[in-house]
Amino acid sequence: xxxxxNCQFKAKFPRIGVLDQGTFRITGIxxxxxxxxxxxxxxVVYGTDAADLSKKINTDNxxxxxxxxxxxxxxxxxxxxxxxxxxxx
Amino acid sequence: xxxxxxxxxxxxxxxxxxxxxxxHDGIKISFCRNIGFVRGSPGSRVADGIRFLCYGPLAExxxxxxxxxxxxxxxxHLQTRCDMGGHYFVEFVIxxxxxxxxxxxxxxxxxRLDLIERGILHPNTSDELxxxxxxxxxxxYGLQDN
Numbered sequence: 365x366x367x368x369x370n371c372q373f374k375a376k377f378p379r380i381g382v383l384d385q386g387t388f389r390i391t392g393i394x395x396x397x398x399x400x401x402x403x404x405x406x407x408v409v410y411g412t413d414a415a416d417l418s419k420k421i422n423t424d425n426x427x428x429x430x431x432x433x434x435x436x437x438x439x440x441x442x443x444x445x446x447x448x449x450x451x452x453x
Numbered sequence: 454x455x456x457x458x459x460x461x462x463x464x465x466x467x468x469x470x471x472x473x474x475x476x477h478d479g480i481k482i483s484f485c486r487n488i489g490f491v492r493g494s495p496g497s498r499v500a501d502g503i504r505f506l507c508y509g510p511l512a513e514x515x516x517x518x519x520x521x522x523x524x525x526x527x528x529x530h531l532q533t534r535c536d537m538g539g540h541y542f543v544e545f546v547i548x549x550x551x552x553x554x555x556x557x558x559x560x561x562x563x564x565r566l567d568l569i570e571r572g573i574l575h576p577n578t579s580d581e582l583x584x585x586x587x588x589x590x591x592x593x594y595g596l597q598d599n
Contacts, residue, residue, distance in 0.1 A: 366497050367461075367463075369463070369492075373531070432496075433460065440500075
């Protein structure tokens with residue numbers, strides 16, 4: 365875990381993610397604070413974890429995600445460092 | 454702070470900042486936006502151009518204190534929004550900020566005193582703490598007549 369760039373979210377996944385050339389991208393919905401609004405953000409996983417996580421995360425899941433922020437092509441995305449599925453319908 | 458929507462980072466601020474007083478159903482709320490970047494470290498690349506927001510009295514304090522080159526540790530939460538032009542923004546709302554270096558301490562202090570004068574903040578300085586300690590210890594330690 366990176367101490368100086370560290371995010372912790374509870375997220376749901378409204379759509380199926382895309383695994384492409386060792387990179388897995390998936391849209392996550394994070395509940396707003398304190399209003400409970402929905403924030404749609406991009407999660408990404410690189411390397412060997414990408415294939416594993418693409419099988420683990422699906423639209424029925426809810427997960428606690430440890431990640432760090434990065435900017436790619438001017439867009440904010442969150443690189444998953446660790447993930448724990450907390451609900452699997 | 455919530456554990457399910459939380460972003461902590463050591464942020465270097467660019468000095469690009471914006472301040473506005475918002476009108477929310479007749480209630481005036483101070484708002485400020487600062488652009489900052491998070492340095493790269495082993496396992497993460499530099500993240501440049503991140504938007505940090507503040508609301509309320511903290512917005513006024515942060516707007517006064519942050520200048521180009523200010524480094525601070527920020528505890529925040531994620532917020533997304535869409536503007537009139539359909540642009541989607543991912544922003545972070547500052548809940549707590551600890552300045553590490555390069556902040557305009559004088560301007561921040563001036564703003565803090567201004568907020569106290571306006572009755573928005575309650576005074577809480579180290580001097581007052583000292584006065585209170587003297588008051589508490591007065592009888593036993595012979596400080597009353599000093």
